[in-house]
Amino acid sequence: MALVHNIENGEARISEAMPGDYFALLKPRVMSLVVFTAFVGMILAPGGINPLIAAIAILAIAVGAGASGALNMWYDADIDAVMTRTAKRPIPSGRVTRGEALAFGLTLSVLSVLTLGTLTNWIAGGLLAFTIFFYAVIYTMWLKRSTPQNIVIGGAAGAFPPMIGWAAASGTISLESVVLFLIIFLWTPPHFWALALFKLRDYDMANVPMLPNVAGERHTKLQILAYSLVLAVVAAAPWPMGLAGPVYGLIAIGLGANFVRHAISVWRMEDGDATMVPAKKLFRFSLYYLATLFAVLLGERLFEIAHSAQVA
Numbered sequence: 001m002a003l004v005h006n007i008e009n010g011e012a013r014i015s016e017a018m019p020g021d022y023f024a025l026l027k028p029r030v031m032s033l034v035v036f037t038a039f040v041g042m043i044l045a046p047g048g049i050n051p052l053i054a055a056i057a058i059l060a061i062a063v064g065a066g067a068s069g070a071l072n073m074w075y076d077a078d079i080d081a082v083m084t085r086t087a088k089r090p091i092p093s094g095r096v097t098r099g100e101a102l103a104f105g106l107t108l109s110v111l112s113v114l115t116l117g118t119l120t121n122w123i124a125g126g127l128l129a130f131t132i133f134f135y136a137v138i139y140t141m142w143l144k145r146s147t148p149q150n151i152v153i154g155g156a157a158g159a160f161p162p163m164i165g166w167a168a169a170s171g172t173i174s175l176e177s178v179v180l181f182l183i184i185f186l187w188t189p190p191h192f193w194a195l196a197l198f199k200l201r202d203y204d205m206a207n208v209p210m211l212p213n214v215a216g217e218r219h220t221k222l223q224i225l226a227y228s229l230v231l232a233v234v235a236a237a238p239w240p241m242g243l244a245g246p247v248y249g250l251i252a253i254g255l256g257a258n259f260v261r262h263a264i265s266v267w268r269m270e271d272g273d274a275t276m277v278p279a280k281k282l283f284r285f286s287l288y289y290l291a292t293l294f295a296v297l298l299g300e301r302l303f304e305i306a307h308s309a310q311v312a
């Protein structure tokens with residue numbers, strides 16, 4: 001019994017770790033989109049950036065993002081052991097100990113911040129350090145277990161990457177990069193609460209105060225709709241601001257309308273609906289939405305760069 005307890009708390013090992021376990025600590029699937037938004041911020045920033053420096057800077061941001069994932073798994077090992085979605089992660093399965101994950105996360109955090117700061121500038125390095133701190137300490141260690149607003153405030157961590165990329169290329173924080181931040185900040189609650197609606201039991205079992213199990217389904221659905229409406233408007237802002245052109249503007253409006261349509265379906269879903277189909281659809285669409293929005297921003301800017309090179 002004591003051994004089971006120790007394994008569940010990440011204090012004992014039951015089998016050797018494979019390199020893949022350390023890779024899993026980096027939360028690679030989630031972080032791939034995070035890193036992509038940082039890359040887009042970097043390309044959109046004024047001034048341009050040397051391609052080799054850009055490549056190393058992106059690698060540093062990816063390592064920093066992964067490090068924050070490892071720190072999250074170090075602290076949350078008890079919660080992860082209880083939830084079906086996370087029970088097979090390297091710590092609760094006894095292949096990596098909590099101490100190893102902590103050392104891994106801290107080492108990568110320091111390396112990534114030092115690399116980005118010295119290679120580009122300390123606004124970017126400082127923002128990366130702050131983001132890692134925000135996710136690991138403010139969200140994971142504090143808000144996640146204490147308030148149903150955890151992902152609204154803590155979600156800011158996931159919104160910083162385009163600002164980090166922007167700062168790495170330009171050495172500045174500007175209104176345009178804050179708008180990119182705002183888009184992800186407003187996107188996070190519907191993205192996560194849609195998932196939390198159909199994973200309600202997991203969070204109940206783990207005693208994590210996510211909005212659906214504290215305030216109920218109806219309230220969560222209304223909040224999802226409210227955030228989606230504001231998101232749809234703010235996501236179009238790069239067009240009138242001159243950060244993006246009409247192609248982006250029209251696609252952002254179309255995608256935003258679809259996002260709101262999905263949110264309305266969630267809102268209209270009967271409380272207690274066991275299938276949760278509209279919530280699952282909204283969660284999936286949220287990933288497609290953010291990836292497409294940033295891909296179009298990138299595509300437009302690359303087209304502009306190629307066009308001006310041709311003219312010159």
Ligand code: HEM
Nearest residue numbers: 029030033034037085151154155158159184188192195287
């Ligand atoms: C506090 C903020 C956030 C929370 C609480 C959250 C939570 C989650 C959770 C619980 C999952 C399911 C992951 C799994 O199956 O293990 C997920 C999936 C995902 N999230 Fe988020 N997320 C947040 C912010 C973000 C941000 C900022 C991005 C990217 C910009 C992002 C991108 C993704 C992606 C790409 C997936 C799908 C991963 C897969 O295919 O397995 N998330 N998110």
Ligand SMILES: CC(C)=CCC/C(C)=C/CC/C(C)=C/COP(=O)(O)OP(=O)(O)O
Nearest residue numbers: 030034064065068072131132135157158161
């Ligand atoms: C550059 C840099 C440092 C970026 C960090 C970006 C960041 C904070 C992403 C957060 C996304 C994420 C995996 C949330 C999961 O919440 P959770 O930990 O509650 O989910 P879980 O239950 O799957 O562990």
